[in-house]
Amino acid sequence: MPPLNALRAFEAAARHLSFKKAAEELHITPAAISQQVRALEDHVGRPLFRRITRGLVLTEAGATAAPLLTEGLDRLAEASARMQDAPQSRILTVSVAPSLAAKWLVPRLERFREAHPDFDIRLDATNALSTFEEDGVDVALRFGGGSYRGLHAECLLAETAFPVCSPRLLDHGPPLETPGDLVAHTLLHIQWAMDTDTAPNWQMWLRAAGVDTVDPSRGPRFSHDSMAVQAAIEGQGVALAVSTLVVDDLAAGRLVRPFPPTVSEETTFGYYLVYPDDKAADPRVRAFRDWINAEMGHTRGGA
Template sequence: MFRTEGFMRRLPPLKSLQAFEAAARWLSFSKAADELFVTPAAISQQIKQLEGFLGIPLFHRMTRSVRLTEEAKTVLPLVTEGFDNLAEAVDRLKLEEKSGILTVSTVPTFAVKWLVHHLTGFSEKHPDIDVRLDASLDTRDFNRDGIDVSIRLGAGEYRGLHVSKIFDEEVSPVCSPKLLEGSFPLTSLKDLKSHRLLHVDWGSLTSQSPDWQMWAQAAGLDDVSVNRGPRFTVENMAIEAAINGDGVALVSHSAVVEDLKAGRLVRPFDLTVQSDLAYWLVCPHAHLRKAKVSAFCDWLLAEANQTPV
């Protein structure tokens, strides 16, 4: 049926309809009271309120029993069907909260280098929840972009949102194993002079970028020019360049866990530098009331805690 703008249903109180429907099914105020966990007097009062709203009697009240009026007999199937439909709608909403598509906004490197390697575990634990990864360097709007939860790289200052730290970030040099051999084998700090340095441009994420200058200072390396070499605005691009043997990249530990395991990369030096960046799980407080969001958050934090980086 077509409804004009501003249409509003004029309905009686839900409790009075519920009392009528239960009493009409049982033909008993006391049994309806037991079903709804109220007193028979409360049932009687709710039905009187409904009769006043409708302007017609619904029951013939006798000494020890009640029976429906003809009007009540006519509307009872419709009221029962209405409550059945309402119950089905509530069940569907509950199912949607527990399952369905969960949209996760995340920075590309975390998605490619860490999250996709662990998502199978979440899917096995929660087969009714399908994860949609929205990988972007841009900060997504939760409402406008339909984001359930976000994974962000930064200092953790996300005002008005729920924030949980996934893990801190440390950086260290990595390179292809083939750079340890050849004409200029990378075996000591001074050998960095003969190799291209790959830089990650962290942009405005932090005032103290974890860069080669910081690492060289911690290593006491003052005779190597650390400002040379290409810059990458996405950490994963620097990692891929290092895997290809194009140079030595200074990257975060969490981003290269799988590449180190597979032997695609090695750490030529043990020195690491703590970054003031960290990965954070971020979402509006209200989103945590969604079963699928809380399930993902609990799983991710537990997974990160069990995974060495």
Template sequence: MRRRLPPLNALRAFEAGAGHLNFTRAAEELSVTPTAISHQVRQLEEWFGLPLFKRGSRRLSLTEAGAQLYPVVAEALDRIAESACRIRGQPDRPTLTVSVTPTFGSRWLAARLGKFWIEHPEIDLRVHHSVHLVDFKRDDVDLAVRWGLGAWPGTVSERLMDAVAMPLCSPALLTGPHPLREPVDLEHHVLLHEKDRQEWTEWLIAAGLDDAPGRRGPVIDDPNSLVRAAIAGHGVFLGSVTMMNAELDSGALVAPFARAGGPEPAYFLVRPDDASPGRAAHAFREFILAETGAGE
């Protein structure tokens, strides 16, 4: 049976352009010029008889037809590449790099990664831990999990789980010369910081207190060391009850008082808003939404 197919080179150009939503980056991927990508896409649009991209003054986006075509073409090209590599004896494993906060990675994700590997052995997953925001244009990262309010410029954020921060400390700090009973008592204690001092400063302001204590205290960017310091009675840190439930249940940590008011942060799955997720990124997204219950 003779198949009536669009020009295959044009399909490759379209898939790269749709993946990046940028013809310059698509050209770099295929080692051609942006003009060549644009020409191939125009040829494909003429073949279909309708536009596949919306060409704005600053950015590209897919039309309804383009959005229908992209996942089909991407999957077909992926399967061709995988089959070719198997035939040549060189199994091809798509690489997926995910950046997560150290707390989320060590206290939630690590215990669940085995399930993802069983479901997707074909994906070469690389998990990078960082407390800093990802620059998707500079860093070699496909997806990120970050804690905050989800309003990061240039990104698409999907809420995964609530993670309201509360002061947590050793029960030893509830007694002594300056027992922790009210938020104002924090001025007598060391405040521990994971990333920077902004989170404590914002919490104190939300509690109606002077933010001066929040501008001092050690910064410990390893969450396990931070928690151990708090358990040892060396200070108070802002932690998510969701992530610290084991220590709270055992009594190693306590929440001396209720959280302050203000915005409620959460963990978000983050990706760049100028590129469509590939098959590996889509698989991880489906996995993490299912595990957190955010996809229900």
């Protein structure tokens, strides 16, 4: 058998078709990945990748072996997890903000159950930052800038933020054709976003839109994003929302965007999947990571 580290390096590089991304996943350098792959190629006596200008392409030998190796490593990780914690191995505890849980994650969880019937999800809906080992959390979904010291963090979705309102507001309220028209409308605020610089708020958005005639602090304030979104659905004003929390309401016609997309809706924030390094090989974490990346991909595409 070839060395296990070489097999892990090849499997990660084959999935990503990138030494750099494989190195980020395994927390080693791209040079180390390349060295391990070359050692494996020497061991088996044939090339497994073709190096091209823009990345990697699997050879026939590499393409034949890669899916079997992925399955084998998953089985090894599952066996290891069962030896360490057999009674809890089927339950994955996910820490997530209440608004993201209610507006986005819960409506999609049935698809995870269908794809992974051997695992059960336990949601810990809280705005408090998880300590993982102390509170029994396996993975967390966090909104922010991506700097989480001592933890593995991968960006699921770079967020945009934009105004939304009920279509009834456009039909029966004052004109709402340009950002300056917000002066005649009620702004709906999320309190925690107003108190921090790690989330978009009206002050940021109006400044980016070049509007200085609207008071960014006036209007009712809500402790959760989902409450502000619901108030907008009820026609009580205009909310500034991140795209993930309103994608379903926009698709259903409960909300509309009064203004066309502009550069002012781009943010430096996003949703991140965060977990301790020692959870990376856990089959529950790997299954959830792959599933939520796919779901966020559908959201990016507007599905």
